[in-house]
Amino acid sequence: MSTIYDVARRAGVSPKTVSRVLNSDGPVGEKTREAVEAAMRDLGYVRSNAARMMRAQKSGIIGLITGAISTKNQPSTQQGLPDLYIVQGIQRALESSGMTVMIADTAGRNDRVPHLIDTFLSHRVEGLIYVAEYHQEVNLPVLPDDTPLVLANCFDARGTPAVVPDDRRLQRDLVRRLISAGHRRIAYLSLRPDMAAGRLRPQGYREALEEAGLPFDPALLQHVDFDQVEIGPQLLWDTIDRMLHLDQPPTVLCCGNDQMAMMVYGILRSMGRKMPDEVSVAGFDNYRAIAETLYPPLTTVDLPYNAIGARAGERLMQLISGEGRDDHSPVLVAGPVYWRGSVTELRPENVISFKTLREEKQ
Amino acid sequence: MSTIYDVARRAGVSPKTVSRVLNSDGPVGEKTREAVEAAMRDLGYVRSNAARMMRAQKSGIIGLITGAISTKNQPSTQQGLPDLYIVQGIQRALESSGMTVMIADTAGRNDRVPHLIDTFLSHRVEGLIYVAEYHQEVNLPVLPDDTPLVLANCFDARGTPAVVPDDRRLQRDLVRRLISAGHRRIAYLSLRPDMAAGRLRPQGYREALEEAGLPFDPALLQHVDFDQVEIGPQLLWDTIDRMLHLDQPPTVLCCGNDQMAMMVYGILRSMGRKMPDEVSVAGFDNYRAIAETLYPPLTTVDLPYNAIGARAGERLMQLISGEGRDDHSPVLVAGPVYWRGSVTELRPENVISFKTLREEKQ
DNA sequence: TCCAGTCATGACATCGATGTCATGACACCG
DNA sequence: CGGTGTCATGACATCGATGTCATGACTGGA
Known part of the structure; x- marks a missing residue:
């Protein structure tokens, strides 16, 4: 491959x-420039x-x-492809900065x-972003001080700048919407509590209930490890079966994520329950390949992975330029509720606005 | 960041x-080595x-x-995430070579x-791999001769080394298996014929029929652009409805890919058709998030994207080392049939081995 | 005891682009 | 017409790692 020296010789000028x-x-003189460009x-x-x-040290x-x-070859990803969307968001945010984004993959082994x-x-990168596949706490090796690091979809105990989904608020917004559609008995099928999403989302669920003055019924909140091979679907079937046979069965099943919701569709059908009239279903993630393809389309809330990536990219550029180096508060990102056919709007007489609910409560 | 000069000074030795x-x-003397290592x-x-x-020019x-x-934010990806698995395969293949894989994303714009x-x-890469999101012909700008290029999941007219799925063979293998399970009226819902998969897979379908001496019925082979917003599902519904009302309706619907199969599940259910007893369904891709989660699990054939990537990586390493630079034949990759609950094995009297079929034919 | 061979080490040049400083040719002003 | 400023250009040093060659200290065999 040729160098500026080759170009210089060919154009009859100096490398400089x-x-x-x-x-x-x-x-540079007009003629010289043209000669150089031609040579190049x-x-x-x-x-x-x-x-x-x-030379530039950059x-x-x-x-x-x-x-x-x-990690996407493991059939049991509780999540959809969040990290991928995050990467996409990061790319978009950094595109305009002229930086080259170099992606390295852990190949599923964190020890790498x-x-x-x-x-x-x-390679003397000017900054690093670590993307986790689901919202979690991590513990990375310490970097030299002059290389900024941003965590996306995760956080650590050292207060490294982080961008994470606002699981609590997202779930609260979705449940709020269910309540305002007239639902009162709302079941929540949660992800495992050792995942951040399995802790924060139920919190949001309870907040929305409380806010509306609805009682919290422990029988309606269950953690289901639906994702386990073999017994996962069984666990889910069993949990739903029990809930639907309660004296006051739920009118809607809120699922820990869209993939669980997809499984719930199959289960309800095999139970002969009509959807959404008999039982409604809601998801979490707005994993469109599922939410829009299922019949009926799935009501869910958008976990904006793209935006998480974009914010992480922006945060990193800030750090590189020296801004906000001592701001240790995490950035929380939320998104809108997508209302689709999988949840019935109950008959008008049941539909209560938040205001009414609060009044009744008094 | 420190340099070998800093290290040398600290260890009291020369940079060399x-x-x-x-x-x-x-x-290097034992003591010197230790001093240097400590300094580092x-x-x-x-x-x-x-x-x-x-220095190394490498x-x-x-x-x-x-x-x-x-590209994964477009809800209408006919394919699953092939390119991702391919990238994964490439990484695996190149891992041991000590090469750093640098990924750049087109951000959906081919003009980039x-x-x-x-x-x-x-960056003076030692080789390039271009990964297409689905099997297709491409036309990349010409590279300098000394930088080897491999195409994965695509091919070009210049005979650039390529690794592609063996769509024809894969579909043939699947249909063969359906036939040996006793199916005789096999419908094929194909992808658009402007995609390689929409041409090659039907070819494989016909080959399998022919091989078994079964007649080809044009009414059973339809191209469906199921992927179009709004009208897509309608087209699919319509096509299936027509097929099921033929005098001799098909016993199994072979779908262009798993995503189409997923949609077909919903349609058959809304038509009140029992699966798989009344109608069986088969997919293509073995997109596990779908194939294993659907109920009943989907019979399909594994399009080994991972392997495509791995082969592409290997091919590139070959080229870099100078081997096979003038071998222009594409590498075809196939995978196994996954037999799951979505296809009935017909009653024994209907089950005909290939041998028997061939004998009958004579 | 002397010479060849090995070991441990360093001086220096090199890779390609670019920052610093220098130089010569003009142009414009007083 | 001399001085000052701008333009166009080049010589040279520099970034950090490493290849080449040189040097001095030993060791072992003749």
Whole structure:
């Protein structure tokens, strides 16, 4: 591959002049510029980043560590493809900055993370983003102080800048909407409580109930590890069966995520229950491949992974430019409720506005 | 960030000696080595790839161009996430080679490809892989001769080394299996014929019929653009309705892919048809999030995207090492049939082995 | 005891782009 | 017409790692 020296020789100028043309640095005569440009075209010259970066001490590279690419072959992903959307959001946010985003994949093995970080450091990345596949606490090796790091979809105990979904608020918004559609007996099938989503979302659910003055019934809140091979679906079937045989059965099943909701569709049908008239179903994530394809389409709430990525990208650019280096509060991101056919609006006489509910309560 | 000069000064040796320790180059005295290693630890030294690569004229980087990350927000992806699995396979194949895989995303805009290629060339990648989101013909800008390129999940007219799925064979294998389970009236709901999969898979379907001496009935082979917003599901419903009202209706619906199959599940149920007893359904892709979660689980054939990636990675390493530079034949990759509950095994008297079929035919 | 060979180490040049400083040719002003 | 400023250009040093060659200290065999 040719260098500026080759170009310079061909154009009959000095290497420095070629450099000037490349970077629109100093002044260059019209004819000289043309000669240089012609020489570059002829030789198919492409500037070497290595040399450039060595001089400039800037790589223009952002490192991205994720399991997005490798973990998707496990059939049992509780989540959809969040990390992927996050990566997408990051790319979008960084696109305009002229940075090159370099993605490294953990290949599902977290023990490879330190190695990946080293590789990135050897490329002298200007910043790093770590993307987790679901909302969780992590513990990364400590980086040299001058390389900024942002956590996306996760957080740590050291107060590293983080961007995470606002699970509590999202679930609260969805349940609020269910209540205002007239539902009173709302069941919640939660994800495992060892996941952040399995703790925060039920909190949001209870907040919405409380806010509306509805009683919290422990029989309607169950953690279901639906995701386990073999027994998962069985557990789910069993839990739903019990709930539907309560004296006051729920009118809607709120699921920990859309994938669980998809499974619930099958179960309700095999039970001979009509959807949504007999029982309504709501999801969480707005995983469109599921939510829009199911029949009836799934009411759910949008977990804006894209936005999480975008915010993480923006935060990183801030840090790189030196802003907000001592702001340790996490960024919470929420999204809208998507109201689709899987939840009935109950008959008008049952539909109570929040105001009415609060009045009744008094 | 510290350099070998810093390390050298701290250890009281010359930079060259530090380099020797780093690369286990020449001989280094025991005590010296320890001193150098201690200095590196103390300073948190990380080797600069830029400088290294400049000297070595080798980047150790493989460039990967894909739309995997950006295109997934379109709800209407005919495919699952093929490109993602491919990327994963590539990573796995290249992991052991010590190469760093750098992924760049087209962000859904193919016009950005030339720019991405330039960025990669400026990083002096040692090879490039282009991953398409579905099996198709592409036309990339010409690269300098000394940078090898492999196409994954696509091919071009120039005979660039390519790795693609063997759609014909895969579909043939699946239909063969259906036939040997006793099915005789097999409908095929194909993808759009402007996609490679929409041409090659029906070919495989017909080959299997022919092989078994079964007549080809044009009424049973329909292209359905199921993926269109609004009218897509309607088209699919209509096509299925017509097929099921034929004098000799099909006993099984072969779908262009798993996503279409998922939609067919909903349609059959809304028609009140029992699955799989009244009508069986088969997919294509073995997109596990769908195939294993649906009830009943979906019979399908595994399109081994992972393997496509792995083969592409291997092929590239070959090219880099100079092997097979003038082998222009594409690599075809196939996978196994996954037999699950969505297809009935017909009563024994209907089950005919291929051998028997061939005998009858004579 | 002397020479060849090995070991441990360092001086210096090099990779390609670019920052710094220098130089010569003009142009414009007083 | 001399001085000052701008323009166009080039010489040279620099970034960090490493290949090449040189040097001095030993060791072992003749």
